[in-house]
Amino acid sequence: MLRAVLDANIIISALIRADSAPGRIMRAAIRGTHLRMVTSDPLLCELRAALAYKRLQRFLKMSPREQDEFVVVLEQVCDLVSVTGYQALAICRDPKDEPYLLTARAGRADFIVSGDKDLLVPRFIDHVPIIGAAAFDRILRGANPESL
Secondary structure (H helix, E strand, C coil): CEEEEECHHHHHHHHHCCCCHHHHHHHHHHHCCCEEEEEEHHHHHHHHHHHCCHHHHHHHCCCHHHHHHHHHHHHHHEEEECCCCCCCCCCCCCHHHHHHHHHHHHCCCCEEECCCHHHHCCCEECCEEEECHHHHHHHHHHHCHHHC
């Protein structure tokens, strides 16, 4: 089973367009048969904040309560890891992306999946590829195309 850290932008894209590559990735993570999502408290906090962005509300149409419920349910299907005690790697162009790298390291992830150009720049962390949703979707389809 693959283990992946999903950027908040991938999760939000999945909510907006279920028929997209991020949507297929999220379905695979929720099913948990070929993909286990890895997350941490800092990433869940970022997701909560992103879900509340005013500019996204016209697409998401989620009340604050629905946003909280979504994060709670998501937490149930993920491996929640602690990044406490992990030293910052300081290799991201945007220091706010550092928790993704630390979560991947703490959770022994196979991939980091993101649409964030700053996060995609390092390309690897500890031999873990940092790739976009379309590339990861192709990997998942190759693993088991009929399940997606």
